[in-house]
């Protein structure tokens with residue numbers, strides 16, 4: 001076989017050619033006295049291959065040895081076949097076996113736990129392959145969105161001596177003779193970055209020692225954040241809406257095939273690209289919950305998942321909720337001038353039960369108030385002195401938000417559990433493989 005002329009399966013399905021050389025893994029195999037059928041996969045797609053005993057007795061003998069996940073190089077003639085899974089079949093004229101795989105530990109029906117234990121192998125499944133391709137598009141879309149809109153990529157440290165989202169979810173790390181924490185957010189460092197670059201963004205690993213075992217929480221996840229000097233709440237909520245519409249539009253452009261494999265409702269996604277997303281206040285959200293859904297949520301309580309789900313169900317499109325109670329918000333979220341009980345912050349809630357996908361706010365400029373809030377949380381404001389410097393040298397209103405990449409992947413793919421939105425999930429109960 002000539003090394004130079006290999007096509008990926010996707011290329012083979014697209015080009016107008018009859019003779020192909022392919023390489024990949026046996027995804028499925030079926031043997032009879034006269035034929036061996038294999039479905040070959042190579043990351044790009046799958047294709048059915050058939051080896052006929054009468055036409056090619058020697059190759060048939062080789063093919064009979066193939067097991068699931070064996071690695072092979074195949075040459076053959078490509079022809080249209082409507083019965084084949086991707087519409088074409090290769091009539092094999094030559095096979096080179098690279099390795100005969102041992103019996104594969106994953107068969108058709110498996111418990112979720114076994115699949116997670118074998119995540120390193122399960123990544124090869126069509127389902128995971130499709131999710132990973134959509135994740136790839138989403139990550140690419142986020143970079144594209146911010147870069148085309150004039151944001152600079154800016155990196156923050158992962159080892160941080162401070163917290164931003166509350167001490168209870170910090171991961172402590174021994175740092176030479178000291179203790180530091182793994183990043184809970186890029187934000188506080190970004191607030192320094194904007195005074196140099198104006199509008200910035202980042203996508204990076206984020207860590208939360210979440211003690212919740214829900215289908216929406218990871219302890220290591222990727223957050224895509226933006227921060228911009230001079231912008232205020234009403235501007236960043238519009239940026240967030242545009243970002244989400246752009247991401248979905250890119251997935252629809254590049255991943256129709258994968259969405260079909262995942263049996264995602266494509267019409268719904270198309271509607272999310274066209275739709276206007278409403279912005280309501282927390283107080284209005286309570287009104288809907290209490291009047292329409294009879295829920296009795298008192299002012300001042302954070303919205304739980306079930307309440308977020310109802311709000312999103314009411315609107316059926318992504319929805320922005322602003323002005324949550326100041327008291328239950330992070331120290332950096334400022335009270336509004338009109339009513340200090342309400343903070344200048346927002347969450348974006350996704351429909352179909354996916355709930356919070358984005359959280360953001362204006363940033364407080366009230367140093368004294370922030371120091372009090374920190375002290376109340378048991379923090380020493382001294383450790384944050386560099387952060388307060390930012391309020392001393394040309395302080396300006398500024399705002400930003402963070403988007404949970406796996407939350408968005410879960411929603412767009414229609415997943416039951418956020419663990420499938422990342423190659424190797426980390427949760428309270430899972431840290432391997």
Ligand code: 4AD
Pocket residue numbers: 164165184185186187208210216217218219221223225226356357358359360361400401402403404405406407
């Ligand atoms: O709402 P959060 O906690 O906001 C922040 O961290 C801000 N500092 C961001 C900013 O303003 N720059 O987190 C932002 C988003 C959430 O809306 C959610 O989508 C996701 O990050 N997220 C998680 N995703 C998976 N697992 C977890 N444990 C998550 N915690 C937050």
Ligand code: MG
Pocket residue numbers: 347356358359
């Ligand atoms: Mg939040």
